Amino acid sequence: MIIGRDLTRIYGMGAVQVRALDGVSVEIQKGDFVGIMGPSGSGKSTLLHMFGLLDRPTSGTIIIDGVDAGTLDERARTQFRLRRLGYVFQDYALVPELTAKENVYLPSMARGMTAQECTLACSEILTLVGLGNRIHHLPGEMSGGEQQRVAIARALVNRPTLLLADEPCANLDSQNSKIILDLFQRLNRDLHQTIVMVSHEEWHKRYFDRIISMKDGVIEEEVNRNEGGELTPSP
Amino acid sequence: MFEESKVAFFLAKRSILRGNKGTLSLTILIIGMVFVNLIFLPSIITGVAVLFNQQSIDYSYGNLVIEPKKNQVYITQVSELQRKLERIPGITGVSPRYLTSATISYKGNVVTPVLYAINPSDEQGVLRIATKVSSGSYLADGDTGQIVLGFRLAGNEDEKLDVVPSLGGVSVGRVVDISFNNGVTRQYRVKGIVTSNSFSVDSNAFITKKEYEDVFGIEDMANQVLVRTIETGKENEMRNTLLSFGVQEKIWTWQEKSANFLNQIIGSFNIINFIGTAVSLVIAIVVIFIVIFINTVYRRKQIGILKAIGIDRSIIIKSYLFQALFIFAIGTLMGGVFLLLILQLLAANPIVFPGGPVAPVVDLPLIVRSTMSLFIVSLIAGYVPAWITTREDILSAIRG
Ligand SMILES: Nc1ncnc2c1ncn2[C@@H]1O[C@H](COP(=O)(O)OP(=O)(O)O)[C@@H](O)[C@H]1O
Numbered sequence: 275m276i277i278g279r280d281l282t283r284i285y286g287m288g289a290v291q292v293r294a295l296d297g298v299s300v301e302i303q304k305g306d307f308v309g310i311m312g313p314s315g316s317g318k319s320t321l322l323h324m325f326g327l328l329d330r331p332t333s334g335t336i337i338i339d340g341v342d343a344g345t346l347d348e349r350a351r352t353q354f355r356l357r358r359l360g361y362v363f364q365d366y367a368l369v370p371e372l373t374a375k376e377n378v379y380l381p382s383m384a385r386g387m388t389a390q391e392c393t394l395a396c397s398e399i400l401t402l403v404g405l406g407n408r409i410h411h412l413p414g415e416m417s418g419g420e421q422q423r424v425a426i427a428r429a430l431v432n433r434p435t436l437l438l439a440d441e442p443c444a445n446l447d448s449q450n451s452k453i454i455l456d457l458f459q460r461l462n463r464d465l466h467q468t469i470v471m472v473s474h475e476e477w478h479k480r481y482f483d484r485i486i487s488m489k490d491g492v493i494e495e496e497v498n499r500n501e502g503g504e505l506t507p508s509p
Numbered sequence: 510m511f512e513e514s515k516v517a518f519f520l521a522k523r524s525i526l527r528g529n530k531g532t533l534s535l536t537i538l539i540i541g542m543v544f545v546n547l548i549f550l551p552s553i554i555t556g557v558a559v560l561f562n563q564q565s566i567d568y569s570y571g572n573l574v575i576e577p578k579k580n581q582v583y584i585t586q587v588s589e590l591q592r593k594l595e596r597i598p599g600i601t602g603v604s605p606r607y608l609t610s611a612t613i614s615y616k617g618n619v620v621t622p623v624l625y626a627i628n629p630s631d632e633q634g635v636l637r638i639a640t641k642v643s644s645g646s647y648l649a650d651g652d653t654g655q656i657v658l659g660f661r662l663a664g665n666e667d668e669k670l671d672v673v674p675s676l677g678g679v680s681v682g683r684v685v686d687i688s689f690n691n692g693v694t695r696q697y698r699v700k701g702i703v704t705s706n707s708f709s710v711d712s713n714a715f716i717t718k719k720e721y722e723d724v725f726g727i728e729d730m731a732n733q734v735l736v737r738t739i740e741t742g743k744e745n746e747m748r749n750t751l752l753s754f755g756v757q758e759k760i761w762t763w764q765e766k767s768a769n770f771l772n773q774i775i776g777s778f779n780i781i782n783f784i785g786t787a788v789s790l791v792i793a794i795v796v797i798f799i800v801i802f803i804n805t806v807y808r809r810k811q812i813g814i815l816k817a818i819g820i821d822r823s824i825i826i827k828s829y830l831f832q833a834l835f836i837f838a839i840g841t842l843m844g845g846v847f848l849l850l851i852l853q854l855l856a857a858n859p860i861v862f863p864g865g866p867v868a869p870v871v872d873l874p875l876i877v878r879s880t881m882s883l884f885i886v887s888l889i890a891g892y893v894p895a896w897i898t899t900r901e902d903i904l905s906a907i908r909g
């Protein structure tokens with residue numbers, strides 16, 4: 275379970291302050307596939323950074339798997355990211371000097387798995403994302419869709435509690451976007467992977483179990499998918 | 510810890526393999542050259558010192574110099590002392606001699622060099638002057654009325670070519686006038702001219718001991734007795750041996766006799782050496798620092814990504830340290846090969862100093878010292894930029 279409580283993030287401590295998050299509280303259950311939507315500048319990425327432990331809130335608490343992230347020092351946060359979180363960026367953020375396989379290999383290696391375990395985990399996950407045969411290419415030699423799938427494989431290789439994706443399809447055409455979203459859906463349904471994904475595409479809505487709509491740093495509306503598959507506002 | 514190093518090594522290896530080869534090669538080249546520089550200059554300087562030391566032994570002092578007791582001008586009964594010395598094991602040559610200053614004149618040129626009076630056969634057992642005759646021949650036992658001149662003293666007809674006051678180009682067979690400091694004046698035929706490259710030999714003159722004793726009306730005395738030993742470097746032990754054999758005169762080692770001159774030269778060389786070494790090391794620090802710094806700044810985003818996916822900062826720093834060590838290792842290796850080539854070349858075409866060809870002395874302490882200092886420099890120059898760039902927070906690094 276992931277809990278965010280009264281999160282604020284204020285940029286610029288001087289005269290001009292931007293309240294990127296202005297008191298946000300969210301709870302995400304294990305196995306959820308949550309979409310965070312809203313206009314540009316509404317604080318979606320900022321919120322995701324908090325959950326990804328890439329940034330610290332100005333105030334508020336984040337609890338992931340019962341661990342209060344605020345109590346962790348830099349090194350422990352890094353370890354937490356490595357072992358419990360997977361983060362997918364809009365621009366893939368692969369290491370350009372590493373091949374697809376090596377990009378995926380790296381986090382499992384850093385986690386202390388043996389070479390054999392790493393190789394096994396890598397090929398398993400790369401097959402899962404549908405990249406069985408392009409694994410020895412450098413990122414520069416791959417298409418955007420392929421690179422994003424490598425990034426997803428990298429995020430998943432250590433079996434994270436939480437997969438975070440910040441507009442993973444923003445740089446992709448609709449066909450590749452669909453491949454990614456279908457993949458997320460499969461991960462969510464088959465492996466019960468908890469996913470929080472930022473998006474501003476209307477048609478992505480049908481993939482999410484739950485949608486958090488943000489505006490000006492606050493949650494404007496929350497909707498849940500009911501038994502019948504309809505999206506209904508939650509109380 | 511080991512896990513961390515494994516990941517760091519993995520990242521470093523990929524960076525080296527897939528990074529910019531041009532920059533890498535240039536850096537390695539520079540480190541190689543710095544290594545050459547760290548070794549080469551000191552090796553030449555040591556070579557010169559060795560050469561000068563050998564010169565001191567071969568042309569001026571032998572290994573030990575025996576001089577009169579305090580407040581005496583002469584060693585008396587010198588032949589007895591000589592026989593005693595010659596019986597001491599480890600001594601291969603003993604040469605008593607007189608030193609005086611005398612006024613030599615030739616065709617209006619008047620100079621006052623040191624005049625050495627020697628027993629030629631004894632002298633040849635200690636010094637190597639006799640092997641450096643450039644024209645005529647060396648003195649023989651029993652020669653009278655003959656003189657051997659150093660080539661600088663003999664000089665040139667064209668005064669501008671002279672570096673010391675000279676006789677203006679006297680050649681073998683000519684006759685020079687000598688006034689001794691007891692008032693006696695005699696004529697001497699130039700028997701030979703020596704060119705030894707040892708300054709004290711080349712600017713002074715030699716007559717036989719017999720001749721000197723005749724001029725001064727003394728016998729069986731000397732101002733100095735030069736002693737040659739089998740081994741060089743054991744002078745202090747030999748001095749003790751001499752003392753234990755009852756030698757009562759003052760005993761100097763060649764180092765003591767030449768200390769002032771040598772210390773000055775070696776002292777100034779050491780300053781040059783120190784500056785050269787310091788400059789080289791600073792260059793190495795700056796170059797590795799700049800390269801790693803540019804490298805890390807250029808990879809700012811990548812560093813941000815690595816941190817974001819959970820790679821610890823210390824791993825990233827370590828990976829740059831590995832890269833710096835790689836540059837150090839290959840650079841040093843390359844420098845070593847280059848140095849070997851230079852040494853080969855120098856063996857074939859030696860640098861000739863006044864005093865003879867210089868053989869560069871590359872000894873183990875020098876190599877260890879140079880390698881260690883480059884190693885430390887590489888570590889520092891690799892660590893600091895990596896430490897600085899990895900300090901940046903993740904999001905601003907990723908944004909680029
Ligand atoms: N590093 C930053 N410095 C200052 N303001 C920032 C920074 N990052 C984001 N912001 C501001 O915070 C607000 C929310 O940004 P963000 O979370 O990126 O929005 P979204 O992802 O929903 O488009 C925006 O007004 C943005 O300009």
Ligand SMILES: [Mg+2]
Pocket residue numbers: 318319320440
């Ligand atoms: Mg955003």
